[in-house]
Amino acid sequence: MARYTGPVCRLCRRDGAKLFLKGTRCDTTKCAFERREGPPGQQPPRRGKMTAYGTQLREKQKVKHYYGVLEKQFRLYFEKAERTKGNTGAALLGLLERRLDNVVHRLGFGLSRPQARQLISHGHITVNGRKCTIPSALVRAGDVIRVKNRAESLDIVRAAQADNNKQVPDYLSITESQVPEGIVGRLPSIEDVSIPVDMQLIIELCSR
Structure with missing residues (x-):
């Protein structure tokens, strides 16, 4: 079973949101997201406004990292959500939450x-x-x-x-x-998700 095995605190810092990937440690002062500002890496973050594609990508990566799924799995969930009746974004989050x-x-x-x-x-x-x-x-x-x-x-x-x-x-x-x-x-419904997500950005990216 493929899975991410790297340092998970880097994922929170990269996505700009606390994803609670280390359990109770995330609620303490040891949380790396609280102690270190900005994305990981030796180089300082680039100046300027992020592109629309970059904003969409970060939102998708945040959801992937939060639920612990890889790109292929995420694509399969999205395709399944597209085939269901109703709102695609709500259906996608419902599948992940299930x-x-x-x-x-x-x-x-x-x-x-x-x-x-x-x-x-x-x-x-x-x-x-x-x-x-x-x-x-x-x-x-x-x-x-x-x-x-x-x-x-x-x-x-x-x-x-x-x-x-x-x-x-x-x-x-x-x-x-x-x-x-x-x-x-x-x-579960979209209201049951415990992190703020802009599903419209994810739908726009995955529909390209």
């Missing part, structure tokens, strides 16, 4: 999307009672996301829940049980 690794993170089972992706890949998460090891799997309304009932899985998730201070979005709910469990109440 990814299992994102849902596991939004439930608080993982402090970051990379950690949630690792939990899924290592078999710690079940969907409707069946083990799912595909982080990009799309959840549906009514799906039950549950931590595997074994000591190793429970210890990892409970530690993440103890450190997590993020609010669970409205389209998800956590049930009161000894084993951490969440339910997808409805499909």
Whole structure:
């Protein structure tokens, strides 16, 4: 499975937005985005106004980095969103928000999307009672996301829940049980996305 393995704090600085790629560290004074101004690199940033293409590209890269998808995956999501009825931008964000690794993170089972992706890949998460090891799997309304009932899985998730201070979005709910469990109440909408995104810029770029 292809994935970005470089320093993630550079991505936040490049995109000009805090993407919370390091979990609780992003809420502390150690956050590189807060300590260092401007994009990464030894050379000073160029003067002058960014072009329209550059603005569109940065917005797309911000969404890609936030959800942890690569260019080919993003293009496939965009093509799928184009084929759906209604607003393409809302459909695209809805597909990204429905990814299992994102849902596991939004439930608080993982402090970051990379950690949630690792939990899924290592078999710690079940969907409707069946083990799912595909982080990009799309959840549906009514799906039950549950931590595997074994000591190793429970210890990892409970530690993440103890450190997590993020609010669970409205389209998800956590049930009161000894084993951490969440339910997808409805499909997510564009209002459920936790970072500001100008989808019109992304649609204009991807439609070229």
